[in-house]
Amino acid sequence: MPDGGRVEAGPVLLRDQAAGGVVTLTLNRPAARNGLSLALLDALHAALSGIAGDAGVRCVVIAAAGPVFCAGHDLKEVRAAHGSEDRGRVLFGRMLARCAEVMQAIPSLPQPVIAAVQGMATAAGCQLAAACDVVVASDAARFATPGVDIGLFCSTPAVALARAVNRKAAMDMLLTGEPVDAETALRIGLASRIVPAERLREEVAALAARIAGRSALAVRLGKRTFGRQVGLPLDQAYAVATEAMLDNMLAEDAEEGIAAFVEKRTPTWRDR
Structure with a gap:
């Protein structure tokens, strides 16, 4: 599908349901660092909407293919839209509105949502992790809101970030754009627990199964x-x-x- 001049090799979002009612949604744009294109945001929104009313789903995991969890909005898609007659206003409006819907759907979902963060989570990717109920970070994970580096303050990621960490820590991340490591993320409340990178999927699966086994x-x-x-x-x-x-x-x-x-x-x- 078209995406900022790029053609996707397969589905942008994978859905897998394990025994016990655990559904894993995997961001599947590793070549694009799992950037949140409009197509991926639409797919996430549709998947979450379907899960909300499904009594067979007891816990949700949001994971990602490749070494990066999510690099935020797809800047190649954004740059391509800047060349349109309206300089991207219509596309950006749709993209930001859909992103806000996804970020609100996660805490509104009846089922608990776990983010499995294996690597870098930046900008709207950090927002995605912060919106989840539990964040399991690998010891190689990093979190950042670096929009300020490119003249684009992370105002929408700040909404979820400020509800996950204290205000001083949030503003430090937003104003500097500097990444924080997994230990810092745990200390400020952005991560729930840290596990060795090679055990991330195993630990998340065990945690999700434990939650799914409750009433x-x-x-x-x-x-x-x-x-x-x-x-x-x-x-x-x-x-x-x-x-x-x-x-x-x-x-x-x-x-x-x-x-x-x-x-x-x-x-x-x-x-x-």
């Missing part, structure tokens, strides 16, 4: 409640969380889970 009702309720309460004043946060906790305690899965704990057996989830 889907409890996990989905928990993710939704966390998102609702985290930015509220303390009293409102407790009101939201208390209501959710009450609903959870009355669920069949909570009754089964408590009984299984007391009886020292493995629970059988009904997801209700």
